[in-house]
Amino acid sequence: MSEKITISLIKADVGGWPGHSSVHPDLIEKAKECLEKAKNEGLLIDYHVTGVGDDLQLIMSHRRGVDSEEVHKLAWDTFVEATKIAKELGLYGAGQDLLKDAFSGNVRGMGPGIAEMEITPRKSEPIIAFMMDKTEPGAFNLPIYRMFADPFNTAGLVIDPNMHDGFIFEVWDIMEHKKVFMSTPEEMYDLLALIGAKSRYVIKRVYPKESNPKLKADEPVAVISTEKLFQIAGEYIGKDDPVALVRAQSGCPALGEVLEPFAFPHLVSGWMRGSHNGPIMPVGIKQAHCTRFDGPPRVAALGFQLANGKLVGPVDLFDDPAFDETRKTAQIIADYMRRHGPFEPHRLPLEDMEYTTLPKVLKKLQDRFESL
Ligand code: F6R
Ligand code: MG
Ligand code: MG
Numbered sequence: 001m002s003e004k005i006t007i008s009l010i011k012a013d014v015g016g017w018p019g020h021s022s023v024h025p026d027l028i029e030k031a032k033e034c035l036e037k038a039k040n041e042g043l044l045i046d047y048h049v050t051g052v053g054d055d056l057q058l059i060m061s062h063r064r065g066v067d068s069e070e071v072h073k074l075a076w077d078t079f080v081e082a083t084k085i086a087k088e089l090g091l092y093g094a095g096q097d098l099l100k101d102a103f104s105g106n107v108r109g110m111g112p113g114i115a116e117m118e119i120t121p122r123k124s125e126p127i128i129a130f131m132m133d134k135t136e137p138g139a140f141n142l143p144i145y146r147m148f149a150d151p152f153n154t155a156g157l158v159i160d161p162n163m164h165d166g167f168i169f170e171v172w173d174i175m176e177h178k179k180v181f182m183s184t185p186e187e188m189y190d191l192l193a194l195i196g197a198k199s200r201y202v203i204k205r206v207y208p209k210e211s212n213p214k215l216k217a218d219e220p221v222a223v224i225s226t227e228k229l230f231q232i233a234g235e236y237i238g239k240d241d242p243v244a245l246v247r248a249q250s251g252c253p254a255l256g257e258v259l260e261p262f263a264f265p266h267l268v269s270g271w272m273r274g275s276h277n278g279p280i281m282p283v284g285i286k287q288a289h290c291t292r293f294d295g296p297p298r299v300a301a302l303g304f305q306l307a308n309g310k311l312v313g314p315v316d317l318f319d320d321p322a323f324d325e326t327r328k329t330a331q332i333i334a335d336y337m338r339r340h341g342p343f344e345p346h347r348l349p350l351e352d353m354e355y356t357t358l359p360k361v362l363k364k365l366q367d368r369f370e371s372l
Contacts, residue, residue, distance in 0.1 A: 004118050005045070005309045006068070008060045009129050009243050010075040011225075012097035012112040015086025016054035020134075022289040023051025024089055027082040031056060034078040043070055045309035052288040052300045053133025054093075055113075055241050056082055059302070061309045066116040072107040079112060113225035115245045117205075120216055125306040126248040128258055128317065132280065134290050134297040135270035137174075137226045137242040138198025139280060143261035144222055145169075145195060147246065147253045148206050149184040154257040157185075162214050162251040170205040171195060172226055179204065199269065199352055202226050214251025222246045241270075255303065259317060262299060265330035267337075271295040274354035277345055278337050281330040284319025296334045 017024040028049050035047040035058065048059040058078060064071050079098055086094035099111035108114060119125070132139055146153040148167040156163050166184040171194055173179070182191045194201040206222040208215035215221065224244040248255045265279035272294045280297045288300045304313035340346035350358065 004063065004065075004120050005306060006062050006065050006071075006116060006118040007127060007245055007306075008062070008066070008068075008071055008075070008114070008116045009057065009131075009225075009245055010060070010072070010107060010112050010114050010116075011052075011055045011057045011131065011241070011243050012079045013054045013093065013241065014056055014079050014083045014097060015089070015091030015094035017089070017091050019092050020054045020294055021291055022054060023056050024086070024091055026085050026089065027051070027056055027091075030082050030085050031058060031078050034074070034081055035060065038074050043074060046311040048302070048304075048311055048314055050131075050285055050300075050302065050314075052131040052285070053241065053290045053298055055131065055133055057129075057131050057243065059129050059304075059311065059314075061306065061311050063309070065118050067106055067108070069105050072105070072114075073103050075112065076103045076107050076110070108227070111227075113227050113240055113243055115223045115225045115243045117220045117223045117245055117247075119219045119247070121306050121309075122214065122250055124250070126255055127304050127306055127311075128246045128248060128255070129302045129304070129314075130244040130246065130299060131288075131302075132243065132268075132297065132299045133241045133288070134274075134295045135242070135268040135280060136199065136240050136274075137202045137224055138195075138200075139266075139268035139270070139297070139299075140224045140242055140244050141195040141198045141201075141203050142266050144203045144206065144224065144244070144246075145191070146261040147258050148222065149188060149191070150261075153260050154253045156253055156257060160251075162212055163208075163253075165209045165211045167221070168207040168209060169195075169203055170207070172202050172204045173200060174202055174226060175200050181207075183209075208251060212251050221252050255317075259301065262301070262318070263323065263326050265326055265333060267333070268297050269348050269352060270297050275348050275352075275356075276337070277348060279330040279333040281327055281334075282318040282323050283327070284316045286316075286319065292334065293338060296330060 031049045045061045083095035097111040151157045205220040262282040271278040301317040302314035304311040
């Protein structure tokens with residue numbers, strides 16, 4: 001059997017409690033039941049189930065590789081089972097992220113978000129699962145860039161010989177469905193020219209360089225979910241609420257370097273009706289409920305050590321007073337942004353909004369518009 005281990009983080013919103021704020025504990029219980037069964041049957045090595053905002057999160061370890069039909073079917077069936085409960089409980093938007101009626105080999109393109117990596121575990125393998133609610137995949141651009149390419153964030157880029165040569169970024173153009181690999185630090189400015197446009201260019205994976213003695217160059221050190229629900233469904237279904245897996249230590253950024261970018265509550269798009277800019281607030285799982293103006297957007301981080309494929313953890317990494325000031329700053333920014341009401345740049349520009357009445361308003365006014 002392969003010594004490689006796959007970590008699959010697959011998530012979906014299958015019903016909110018109440019509104020779009022959180023996941024009902026019965027959904028989490030049902031998901032645990034499904035994954036426990038799969039573990040007993042040998043499909044999974046280990047799993048952890050949690051909720052962040054209104055998204056049900058399945059964190060799984062196994063030996064079936066990425067895009068495994070069996071693992072994806074397990075995730076899909078688990079969401080279907082949870083949806084049944086969501087319907088019984090009258091939860092809001094029950095089954096909203098299950099966009100297709102039947103499973104067909106892979107959950108990609110069917111609604112759920114997926115971050116998966118197959119790796120050869122190092123002697124000790126710390127893995128962090130990041131889960132965001134009320135925002136889009138591009139929200140990870142800034143923190144992932146800072147972890148793997150910004151020497152003011154990651155001291156190791158300067159002073160750790162293992163990672164001094166930098167990392168390779170795989171960037172996707174999610175409008176044109178193209179990808180490009182870019183090498184840092186050499187192409188830092190070109191990379192930033194792309195990923196600063198975060199609604200279009202998103203970091204999909206980060207790889208170590210050949211020269212990194214601690215890691216295999218063809219196995220990622222970070223992976224981010226990039227499913228675009230609106231492109232899947234052809235109409236607005238909800239922001240993507242992305243997730244990511246990041247490896248830490250020993251040739252990678254240290255755990256503290258991986259968490260450090262989140263000390264800055266940067267502005268992301270999403271929040272109320274997927275149509276507003278607001279600060280992303282790092283929170284512990286207990287606080288991962290989107291309340292104020294359906295937000296503000298949140299990010300939770302669970303840390304694990306991998307041991308023979310077992311997920312030893314989690315540690316709720318943002319449940320820590322070290323992030324209190326960040327949360328306070330996020331509140332101040334939330335107040336400041338909210339005071340703009342329906343005005344940009346709080347409200348997103350027209351092309352990025354997910355709800356709009358503009359066509360109807362324009363139609364109503366069409367006879368009253370006069371030439372200038
Ligand atoms: C944002 C989100 C919520 C909803 C809002 C309106 O991603 O899920 O902010 O957009 O609560 O929801 P509906 O239209 O379902 O009443
Ligand atoms: Mg929802
Ligand atoms: Mg959500």
